[in-house]
Amino acid sequence: MTQRHSLRLADVCLSLSQRPLFAPLDVSIAAGEIVTVMGESGSGKSSLLNFICGTLPKDMAAAGKVLLDEQDISHLTPEQRQVGILFQDDLLFPHLSVAENLAFGLPRSIRGQQRWEQVSAALNRAGLTGLGRRDPATLSGGQRARAALMRTLLSQPRCLLLDEPFSKLDTALRERIRRFVFEHARQAALPTLLVSHDPEDAAAAGGQVVHLHPTLPQDSETI
Amino acid sequence: MAGALRQLTPRSPQSAPLDAFRRSLQRLDWAPGITLLLFLVPISVGLLGTWLPAFGYLPAVGREALSLEPWRQLFAYPGVSSAIRVSLLSGLLGTGVAAVSVVLFVATCHHRPIFRVIKTLLSPLLAIPHAALAIGLAFLLAPSGLGMRLLSPWATGFERPPDLALMQDPWGLALALGLAIKEAPFLLLMTLGALSQSQAEARLNAARSLGYGPFIAWLKVVLPAIYPKLRLPLYAVLAYSLSVVDMAIILGPTVPPSLAVLVFRLFSDPDLSLRLVAAAGATLQLGIVLGALLTLYALERLIALTARSWLSGGQRSAVERSAPAVAGAAVSLTTLLGYASILLLILWSFAWRWSFPNLLPETWSLRSWSNHLPDAGAAALTTLTIGAASATSAVALALACLEHEARANVRMTTAALWLLYLPLLVPQIAFLFGFQVFLSYFALDGMLLSVIWAHLLFCLPYAFLALSEPFRRLDPRFARIGACLGASPTRVFWRVKLPLLLRPMLIALAVCFAVSVAQYLPTLFAGAGRSMTLTTEAVALSAGANRRTLAVFAVLQAALPVVVFTASLAIPALLYRNRRAMRSGMSA
Numbered sequence A: 001m002t003q004r005h006s007l008r009l010a011d012v013c014l015s016l017s018q019r020p021l022f023a024p025l026d027v028s029i030a031a032g033e034i035v036t037v038m039g040e041s042g043s044g045k046s047s048l049l050n051f052i053c054g055t056l057p058k059d060m061a062a063a064g065k066v067l068l069d070e071q072d073i074s075h076l077t078p079e080q081r082q083v084g085i086l087f088q089d090d091l092l093f094p095h096l097s098v099a100e101n102l103a104f105g106l107p108r109s110i111r112g113q114q115r116w117e118q119v120s121a122a123l124n125r126a127g128l129t130g131l132g133r134r135d136p137a138t139l140s141g142g143q144r145a146r147a148a149l150m151r152t153l154l155s156q157p158r159c160l161l162l163d164e165p166f167s168k169l170d171t172a173l174r175e176r177i178r179r180f181v182f183e184h185a186r187q188a189a190l191p192t193l194l195v196s197h198d199p200e201d202a203a204a205a206g207g208q209v210v211h212l213h214p215t216l217p218q219d220s221e222t223i
Numbered sequence B: 001m002a003g004a005l006r007q008l009t010p011r012s013p014q015s016a017p018l019d020a021f022r023r024s025l026q027r028l029d030w031a032p033g034i035t036l037l038l039f040l041v042p043i044s045v046g047l048l049g050t051w052l053p054a055f056g057y058l059p060a061v062g063r064e065a066l067s068l069e070p071w072r073q074l075f076a077y078p079g080v081s082s083a084i085r086v087s088l089l090s091g092l093l094g095t096g097v098a099a100v101s102v103v104l105f106v107a108t109c110h111h112r113p114i115f116r117v118i119k120t121l122l123s124p125l126l127a128i129p130h131a132a133l134a135i136g137l138a139f140l141l142a143p144s145g146l147g148m149r150l151l152s153p154w155a156t157g158f159e160r161p162p163d164l165a166l167m168q169d170p171w172g173l174a175l176a177l178g179l180a181i182k183e184a185p186f187l188l189l190m191t192l193g194a195l196s197q198s199q200a201e202a203r204l205n206a207a208r209s210l211g212y213g214p215f216i217a218w219l220k221v222v223l224p225a226i227y228p229k230l231r232l233p234l235y236a237v238l239a240y241s242l243s244v245v246d247m248a249i250i251l252g253p254t255v256p257p258s259l260a261v262l263v264f265r266l267f268s269d270p271d272l273s274l275r276l277v278a279a280a281g282a283t284l285q286l287g288i289v290l291g292a293l294l295t296l297y298a299l300e301r302l303i304a305l306t307a308r309s310w311l312s313g314g315q316r317s318a319v320e321r322s323a324p325a326v327a328g329a330a331v332s333l334t335t336l337l338g339y340a341s342i343l344l345l346i347l348w349s350f351a352w353r354w355s356f357p358n359l360l361p362e363t364w365s366l367r368s369w370s371n372h373l374p375d376a377g378a379a380a381l382t383t384l385t386i387g388a389a390s391a392t393s394a395v396a397l398a399l400a401c402l403e404h405e406a407r408a409n410v411r412m413t414t415a416a417l418w419l420l421y422l423p424l425l426v427p428q429i430a431f432l433f434g435f436q437v438f439l440s441y442f443a444l445d446g447m448l449l450s451v452i453w454a455h456l457l458f459c460l461p462y463a464f465l466a467l468s469e470p471f472r473r474l475d476p477r478f479a480r481i482g483a484c485l486g487a488s489p490t491r492v493f494w495r496v497k498l499p500l501l502l503r504p505m506l507i508a509l510a511v512c513f514a515v516s517v518a519q520y521l522p523t524l525f526a527g528a529g530r531s532m533t534l535t536t537e538a539v540a541l542s543a544g545a546n547r548r549t550l551a552v553f554a555v556l557q558a559a560l561p562v563v564v565f566t567a568s569l570a571i572p573a574l575l576y577r578n579r580r581a582m583r584s585g586m587s588a
Helices: A045-053 A098-105 A112-125 A141-154 A171-187 A199-205 B002-007 B016-026 B030-054 B069-076 B080-109 B113-127 B130-141 B146-151 B173-196 B200-209 B214-243 B246-251 B259-268 B274-311 B322-350 B367-408 B414-425 B432-441 B448-473 B476-484 B489-500 B502-518 B521-526 B534-542 B547-575
Strands: A007-016 A025-029 A034-038 A060-068 A083-086 A159-163 A192-196 A209-211
Touching: A007 A045, A025 A034, A025 A192, A034 A171, A034 A199, A045 A060, A045 A083, A045 A159, A045 A192, A045 B476, A083 A141, A083 B476, A098 A112, A098 A141, A112 A141, A141 A171, A171 A199, A192 A199, B030 B069, B030 B274, B030 B367, B030 B414, B030 B432, B030 B448, B069 B274, B080 B113, B080 B173, B080 B214, B080 B259, B080 B274, B080 B322, B113 B173, B113 B322, B113 B502, B113 B547, B130 B146, B130 B173, B130 B246, B130 B322, B130 B534, B130 B547, B173 B214, B173 B246, B173 B322, B200 B214, B214 B259, B214 B274, B214 B414, B246 B259, B246 B534, B259 B274, B274 B432, B322 B367, B322 B547, B367 B448, B367 B489, B367 B502, B367 B534, B367 B547, B414 B448, B432 B448, B432 B521, B448 B502, B448 B521, B476 B489, B489 B502, B502 B534, B502 B547, B521 B534, B534 B547
Parallel strands: A034 A192, A034 A209, A083 A159, A159 A192
Antiparallel strands: A007 A025, A007 A060
């Protein structure tokens, strides 16, 4: 079940109206490794994740390649990339039940009874046993965060992107959810890229830390 | 459509042109073009097909030489100048009363309890078709109507209905009143929509903390911010009021009628040569509407210019006491009259013996209903078919265009928005004849499909109006996370966006359905008089038929949109009864 995936950003540079947001970035992430990208707001952290997902807004230009398992995925549509992402908000679909949300993530190739078996196994793993038929809006913040991670993992991603997923949680919960997410990312042997402005996140991730500095007009900064 | 799209987009890469074509399909590139075509063709062809006969060219009746003869005949036609006067007076007065009372009402009463009451009461009136409301109002205003009954005989001394021109008055005042009652809810709804998008509350609080009274604060800091969003709706109301036909037939004077009605009669005259005169009249009607819109625009500029110094002049209060009272009274009165009219329709449809000056019928009966169920039922079925088809296609096209915006990452320009409003700004009478000529050229006139097309034209602006804000406000991260979970754009649209937008989408459907049910001229022209809807029947019956019969048709006409509206609110409430986040805010 655990394939060895790898993610590499090769000389990636994003620019907004000709102005590069940061100096070209070159990072390799091995299976099970968590790399943290740190930067102030406006440094292009979220745009970087958008670029990897294939959802970069049209007004931004990008150079460089995203290599997933050594293959360039830059030309693929977002849904073909198998890139999993978690945002600040859990973004569970409010019109679906918790179980339906998880099932939304499952590939179509898994059919019938198997779908619900996998969903209920995932719910068990996340400590959400028996909450499948609930309205996501009635879950606690921690439960929602765990459900969102399970939904992403069920979609069989080849890498995991974390867009400050802990920043909206209160301190006590943040610690627990962080451990939960990291544990699952390592268990699934996913190359994981975390963007954050919280040094604690980077410390907890325990991997390589990359700082994104906004480029000044004279374009001086390197990593 | 979606199924076809899915089949056309397999995973494996293929040749470049095919790939580009597939990508273009995937982006729904066809949607804006098709939509534009569907309403620009009828309007442009229709205008041209009306202008040419206005200048003497109508081969169908053997006239091929360009001349000004139709215009000479038009101005020599008896009653034309009074018809123009009636149109101008009723149209300007109706629009003016509706606009001024709504703006003043919102300005002065936004923080008062009455505001909520009126807001709740006015929305259902929006769904009532013009003709039904006009018929109810006629039952109220007529010499033997409820108004006179309330005053007789104790105040007036009348034992029998007096011989007074209380409705269909020679100046068109009853028509103006009807227009004000019908258009006020629309303008109020538009004002509320504009308010919700312009941080009105914060602006108002800032001004009030600087010592401004609530009324003047609203005028100085809120109105200038929302007016740009009210401009198009206001222009649409003015254009409509100046050229309305169905309400004018029911409430307006008869000899001479308003210009639009006069032109409509000329178009329907058995003497085919009068078509040319009618075309000239229709073009004159277009000129009058354009002239009025330009005048309004000039007036806006003038006010904007002269009000600059007033805005910063520091005056902190103005009629803070009397303005709320006047505006509140005006809006309450029009609301009350609207509801009284509807109530009267229902009463008359169940009344049997109801002699003057009794306030309630002496005997009740279901006979009016059972007598007219076959013919009214058939008309209701036609109305339902046309309404369902045109509303569904309008909403589908609007959704396709908005989804195209999202996929191709483009935004509709202001110019496109004005184009979209074109069917509401160009008077119907000014292009429907030309459209009919165009349809008959392809032997399409009189077909149900043509009627649906004509209705679609007027549904589209409302579909966009109702859907674009909710669609653009939808959190884009839902679509992004859907894509990252492996869902194609098509799947994201059907499984994520549409369910999240269910409420606004059903409301858009209901609005479009109500618009379609209310259409009178498009049904007659595109249907070549063969499509009988509740509206065409009700308007036809209004000329002299039995009140009970008329009431049955009008009640049915009003009931259809109300039922659809109720369903559009009930369905999401039922489906999402266990989804808390779907009830509040996010998709509404």
